[in-house]
Amino acid sequence: MSYNLLKGKRGIISGALDENSIAWKVAEKAHAEGATFVLTNAPIAMRMGEIKQLAEKTNSQIIPADATNIDDLTNLFTKSQEILGGKVDFVLHSIGMSVNIRKNIPYTELNYEYFAKGIDVSAFSLHKMLSVAKKLDAINEWGSVVALSYIAAQRTYPFYTDMADIKAMLESIARSFGYHYGTDKKVRINTISQSPTKTTAGSGVKGFGDFYEYADKNSPLGNASAESCADFCIALFSDLTKMVTMQNIFHDGGYSSTGASMELMEKFNKA
Numbered sequence: 001m002s003y004n005l006l007k008g009k010r011g012i013i014s015g016a017l018d019e020n021s022i023a024w025k026v027a028e029k030a031h032a033e034g035a036t037f038v039l040t041n042a043p044i045a046m047r048m049g050e051i052k053q054l055a056e057k058t059n060s061q062i063i064p065a066d067a068t069n070i071d072d073l074t075n076l077f078t079k080s081q082e083i084l085g086g087k088v089d090f091v092l093h094s095i096g097m098s099v100n101i102r103k104n105i106p107y108t109e110l111n112y113e114y115f116a117k118g119i120d121v122s123a124f125s126l127h128k129m130l131s132v133a134k135k136l137d138a139i140n141e142w143g144s145v146v147a148l149s150y151i152a153a154q155r156t157y158p159f160y161t162d163m164a165d166i167k168a169m170l171e172s173i174a175r176s177f178g179y180h181y182g183t184d185k186k187v188r189i190n191t192i193s194q195s196p197t198k199t200t201a202g203s204g205v206k207g208f209g210d211f212y213e214y215a216d217k218n219s220p221l222g223n224a225s226a227e228s229c230a231d232f233c234i235a236l237f238s239d240l241t242k243m244v245t246m247q248n249i250f251h252d253g254g255y256s257s258t259g260a261s262m263e264l265m266e267k268f269n270k271a
């Protein structure tokens, strides 16, 4: 069902790699809600065949950009405004990558070059996007920027290794930049802390399958799907959440407020 919540709004959606990507679902829903937008992804990561399908389906254009590269981001925000016919109203940051996770390196033995790369790709990239957008004055007043995070920013999940620290930084950037951009231009910046989700980035984390089941059983509503995450992104892009900014909002079926579910406890019942 659609409500025309983004009618007339223009946006930039990063991170749609394949149809499992959270960003893919956001693009489909933003299109259904009446938005026009540009799709972007890293030139090397982009699976052209797949993203082209999404572009055709949503009547959008693709602008390749490495989110760690200021020139690429400047081109992205400049060209997007040309293509869309004005400043943008929403931006989705749906970018995450850790070489340490990919290579199964334990937290206490992190490779610092990989760590730095992970910080650049997954956290600095939000700062860089916002800094470029602000310099170009590319986002309309009351525009909304959403980045995706994970609860390991607040609590320890050993297998999430350096991404835990990186997500904590991402959330902090959303707050800090949210202050400045809010004061100067009334632009809103939030992070959504999403349930484990079966995507390329998610499934790359060691033991993801078991953990997915654990989180599902410890959430009164079950894990939130990529599709429901997309719904929440749309809500945050819309005018119905105009006074929400600098927040990290849990979108996790109640997981973050649950100590232990009866269902999980029963697994330990020895009687």
Ligand SMILES: NC(=O)c1ccc[n+]([C@@H]2O[C@H](COP(=O)([O-])OP(=O)(O)OC[C@H]3O[C@@H](n4cnc5c(N)ncnc54)[C@H](O)[C@@H]3O)[C@@H](O)[C@H]2O)c1
Residues within 6 Å of the ligand: 014, 015, 016, 017, 018, 020, 021, 022, 023, 041, 042, 045, 046, 065, 066, 067, 068, 093, 094, 095, 096, 097, 121, 148, 149, 150, 193, 194, 195, 196, 197, 198, 199, 200, 201, 202, 203
């Ligand atoms: N899947 C989960 O369990 C989960 C849970 C909470 C938060 N998240 C976050 O959601 C976001 C989206 O991930 P996803 O789960 O949809 O997986 P995904 O693998 O589909 O998306 C990650 C995207 O980041 C892009 N990317 C990587 N390096 C880049 C660069 N240098 N420049 C531009 N783009 C780059 C990839 O190409 C890919 O499209 C990430 O921030 C992830 O950490 C995921």
